[in-house]
Amino acid sequence: MRKGKKKRTKVVVALTPKCSDFDAFCEVVCSSPKIKNKVDFVFSENKEHLREIISDASILVCMKIDKDAFSKAKNLKWVHLGLAGVDRALSPEMLK
Secondary structure, three states: OOOOOOOOEEEEEEOOOOHHHHHHHHHHHOOOHHHHOOEEEEEOOOHHHHHHHOOOOOEEEEOOOOHHHHHHOOOOOEEEEOOOOHHHOOOHHHHO
Protein backbone atom coordinates (compact mmCIF):
# COMPACT_ATOMS: atom_id res chain seq x y z
CA MET A 1 0.00 0.00 0.00
CA ARG A 2 1.32 3.42 -0.92
CA LYS A 3 2.19 5.88 1.81
CA GLY A 4 -0.75 8.12 2.65
CA LYS A 5 -3.28 5.94 0.85
CA LYS A 6 -5.93 4.43 3.10
CA LYS A 7 -6.99 0.81 2.81
CA ARG A 8 -10.49 0.37 1.40
CA THR A 9 -13.16 -1.07 3.69
CA LYS A 10 -14.45 -4.52 2.77
CA VAL A 11 -18.23 -4.76 3.11
CA VAL A 12 -19.79 -8.20 2.78
CA VAL A 13 -23.46 -8.15 1.81
CA ALA A 14 -25.45 -11.30 2.63
CA LEU A 15 -29.01 -10.03 2.33
CA THR A 16 -30.37 -11.72 -0.75
CA PRO A 17 -29.55 -14.57 -3.13
CA LYS A 18 -30.29 -12.27 -6.07
CA CYS A 19 -27.26 -10.60 -7.61
CA SER A 20 -29.52 -7.89 -9.09
CA ASP A 21 -30.62 -6.88 -5.57
CA PHE A 22 -26.97 -6.72 -4.52
CA ASP A 23 -26.15 -4.48 -7.49
CA ALA A 24 -29.05 -2.16 -6.63
CA PHE A 25 -27.93 -2.01 -2.98
CA CYS A 26 -24.37 -1.09 -3.98
CA GLU A 27 -25.58 1.52 -6.45
CA VAL A 28 -27.63 3.29 -3.79
CA VAL A 29 -24.87 3.21 -1.18
CA CYS A 30 -22.17 4.28 -3.64
CA SER A 31 -24.23 7.26 -4.80
CA SER A 32 -22.57 9.11 -1.92
CA PRO A 33 -19.18 10.50 -3.04
CA LYS A 34 -17.95 10.13 0.55
CA ILE A 35 -18.40 6.37 0.34
CA LYS A 36 -17.89 5.47 -3.32
CA ASN A 37 -14.09 5.28 -3.37
CA LYS A 38 -13.64 3.98 0.16
CA VAL A 39 -15.43 0.64 0.14
CA ASP A 40 -15.32 -2.66 -1.71
CA PHE A 41 -18.61 -4.55 -1.70
CA VAL A 42 -18.52 -8.34 -1.86
CA PHE A 43 -21.65 -10.38 -2.57
CA SER A 44 -22.13 -13.46 -0.41
CA GLU A 45 -23.74 -16.16 -2.54
CA ASN A 46 -24.74 -18.42 0.37
CA LYS A 47 -23.76 -19.46 3.91
CA GLU A 48 -20.77 -21.49 2.75
CA HIS A 49 -19.47 -18.65 0.61
CA LEU A 50 -19.92 -16.23 3.52
CA ARG A 51 -17.66 -18.40 5.67
CA GLU A 52 -14.98 -18.22 2.95
CA ILE A 53 -15.02 -14.43 2.45
CA ILE A 54 -15.75 -13.00 5.89
CA SER A 55 -12.32 -13.27 7.54
CA ASP A 56 -11.08 -9.83 6.45
CA ALA A 57 -14.43 -8.02 6.21
CA SER A 58 -14.85 -4.85 8.27
CA ILE A 59 -18.61 -4.60 7.79
CA LEU A 60 -21.28 -7.27 7.34
CA VAL A 61 -24.78 -6.47 6.08
CA CYS A 62 -27.03 -9.48 6.64
CA MET A 63 -30.29 -10.83 8.03
CA LYS A 64 -28.56 -13.25 10.41
CA ILE A 65 -25.10 -14.76 10.84
CA ASP A 66 -24.42 -18.25 12.09
CA LYS A 67 -21.87 -18.93 14.83
CA ASP A 68 -19.39 -20.62 12.49
CA ALA A 69 -19.26 -17.67 10.10
CA PHE A 70 -19.07 -15.19 12.98
CA SER A 71 -16.12 -17.07 14.51
CA LYS A 72 -14.21 -16.59 11.23
CA ALA A 73 -14.91 -12.84 11.14
CA LYS A 74 -11.72 -11.61 12.81
CA ASN A 75 -11.87 -8.05 11.44
CA LEU A 76 -15.57 -7.14 11.87
CA LYS A 77 -16.22 -3.71 13.30
CA TRP A 78 -19.89 -3.38 12.37
CA VAL A 79 -22.74 -5.80 11.71
CA HIS A 80 -25.84 -4.29 10.15
CA LEU A 81 -28.92 -6.49 10.41
CA GLY A 82 -31.61 -5.91 7.82
CA LEU A 83 -34.52 -6.68 10.09
CA ALA A 84 -36.50 -5.36 13.04
CA GLY A 85 -36.46 -7.20 16.34
CA VAL A 86 -32.77 -8.08 16.17
CA ASP A 87 -32.88 -9.93 19.49
CA ARG A 88 -33.67 -13.16 17.59
CA ALA A 89 -30.61 -12.69 15.35
CA LEU A 90 -28.08 -11.90 18.08
CA SER A 91 -25.92 -14.58 19.65
CA PRO A 92 -23.95 -14.33 22.91
CA GLU A 93 -20.75 -14.25 20.81
CA MET A 94 -21.96 -11.16 18.95
CA LEU A 95 -22.76 -9.33 22.16
CA LYS A 96 -19.20 -9.68 23.49
